[in-house]
Amino acid sequence: MQQINHTSSYYAASANASPARPSLKGDIETDICIVGAGFTGIVTGLTLAEQGYKVVILDAAKVGWGASGRNGGQIINGFSREIDYIEETVGHDGAMALASLALEGGNVIRENIAKYGIECDLKHGSVLAAYTERQMKDIADTIALWKPLGRDGIDLLSTSDIRKHVGTDKYVGGWLDHNGGHIHPLNLVLGQAAAAEAAGATIYEQTRVTRVQHQLDTPVVHTEGGSVTARYVVLAGNAYLGKTVKELYPKILPASTQIIVTEPLSDNMARDILPTDMCVEDANYVLDYYRLTADKRLLFGGGTVYGGEDVADVEKALRPNMEKLFPATRDLKVDYGWQGNIALTWSRLPHVGRLGKSTYFAHGYSGHGVTSSHMMGRLVGAAVHGDASLFDVFAGMPARSFPGGQLLSVPLSTIGCWWYSMRDKLGI
Template identity: 90%
Template sequence: MQQIEHTGSYYAATANGAPARPALSGDIETDICIVGAGFTGIVTGLTLAELGYKVVVLEGARVGWGASGRNGGQIINGFSREIDYIEKTVGREGALALASLALEGGNVIRENAKKYNIDCGLKHGSVLTAYTERQMKDIAETIELWKPLGRDGIDLLDKADVRDHVGTDKYIGGWLDHNGGHIHPLNLVLGEAAAAEAAGARIYEQTRVTRVDHHLDTPVVHTESGSVTARYVVLAGNAYLGKTVKELYPKILPASTQIIVTEPLSDSMAKDILPTDMCVEDANYVLDYFRLTADKRLLFGGGTVYGGEDVEDVEKALRPNMERLFPATKDVKVEFGWQGNIALTWSRLPHVGRLGKGTYFAHGYSGHGVTSSHMMGRLVGAAVHGDASLFDVFAGMPARSFPGGQMLSVPLSTIGCWWYSMRDKLGV
């Protein structure tokens, strides 16, 4: 069997040491079988292993191989839709329940990093930036919507304020979220996986799942080299679950995003670009996001390709935007470039629920995966253990299939992306 290794990312090149785990061989039984060793699967496994369950995690490649080990590393709180839309979807009581979780994912990250002594370069604070007056109006309205729901720690920034955090004059303002931050995501998930194993979980790598018999009273997960019979199954493959579970495939749309990382910057250039060392994303529909790494490289990401297709040249796709914001980077060498898939839902809210009696799923974080996956790992663990109150709020949200399946959803989503990008440029 061909061994699948991590993509050639900055994260893979600077990852903390981790063992190569064996593939599953043969048929086994357990309490919990989790499909996918990213943030959702590993945090769920860690939660349940510490509660005393026998946990098996199956991963088709390496721990953190997918979005969890390739993303921008930004701790962005909340959800991909605003709280007023959520209230219209699940009602006031449901919205209050979800609002109470707005900071949960970031809190879990910080708790895990501290509790398990994970060296993941954790830094604090995030900045959302605006190009237009329309974006500033939306940002200010969002702050006001969240205030009565108990989410605080956000400061509105004018042009001078945002210039204190980001070394460009392109933005007219934004906000500062004191509860945000950034991390080395691959090192975080590797540390969480080690903690799960220390609690008794078994992780099998290079073990691709081929079928899940979730309709049985006791679910069975089939792989290329064996099977797992479990009391409960958790599907946490996100964009990389593919067609393995036919009921879930129409509900999510893979979309690729790209990242480049420069050579280490001089101290003065790093200070000029990001004086307060916070992570940044803009308010455009197709956004740019960037931050400094622990060794003072500029990590710059963006772009969206619906359907999850790779772009031909990652540096060529991203470098113009980086240089437009920071002209001093024109002569800076880009040393890493990679891409990977996130999973979008039609509503841009997570797709969460159950199949059969004992199979749970959680995916479709739509660009907020670093925090949402940590929150959901805790909620799935709680639901399996007997408290599904918050899990069921998410599970109760309607989940539309993409119209026309993925064949038509890709061009339709591309047209929609073009439309909203034009609105961003026009400021309407």
């Protein structure tokens, strides 16, 4: 099998030291077998290893190779759908249970960083930026919906307020979430993997899963070089699980997003662009997101390509939007550019549940993967250990397949994306 290494990203170039891990050879038995060594799989494995379970984690490439090691690094709280939609879907009690988890993912991240001493450039605060008055109304309505449910720490920002945080005149306002933040995501997951191994977990890299016999009382995970028989299996491959488990394939749609990172900024330019060093995302349907890295580079991301296809030139795709916001960046060199896949669901809520008696899955975070994956890692761990109360709220949500499968869902989603993008541009 050809060795699969991390994509050529800023994160890979600035990653903390991490050991090369072996691939699985032969047939083994364990308590827990987890497919996927990203945030969901590693946090689940860490949670269960610390409970005394024998844990094996498999990845086709390396720890954090997928979305967990190449995302925008933003701690964005909540879900990709608002609480009123969630209440319509799961009822009042279910919505209240999920509302209590709005900050859980960020809390897990901060707890892990503190407990295990993970060096991953944690910074605090995030800004949601509005281009139009319609977007400002939506932001104000969202704050009003969440406030009675105990989600505090959010300030509405006027036009003058937001310019204290973002050095552009393109926004009419937004919000500041004091519970948001940003991190170096690859270093976070590498640190969590080291903590899981210290707790007794075993991680196999370069180990592609070919088949999962989840219908058996004791499921078996087959790989190219062996197999794992386990009391419980957790499927955490997200957008990169592909067709390995046919029951899950129609429920998610891969979509690629792109990121560029500039050369280091001068101190003055860094202060002019992001005076308070918070991360920012805008309120457009196809949004841009950006932040400063620890060494004061501008990391700028955006774009959506349904089906997970790569764009030909990442810098060409993103640079125009970056320069519109910050004209001073026109003379900056772009040192890194990469792309990767996220997993969307039809409802834009996570797809969570069980296959058979003892195979769990969680994926489809629809753009909120940094926080949602940490929340689900903890909830899956709790469910396996015996408390499935919150896991079952997610598992009880209806999960529609994309109409026509991925063959038709890609063009349909692209048309929908175009429509909502036009609405954003027209301010309607």
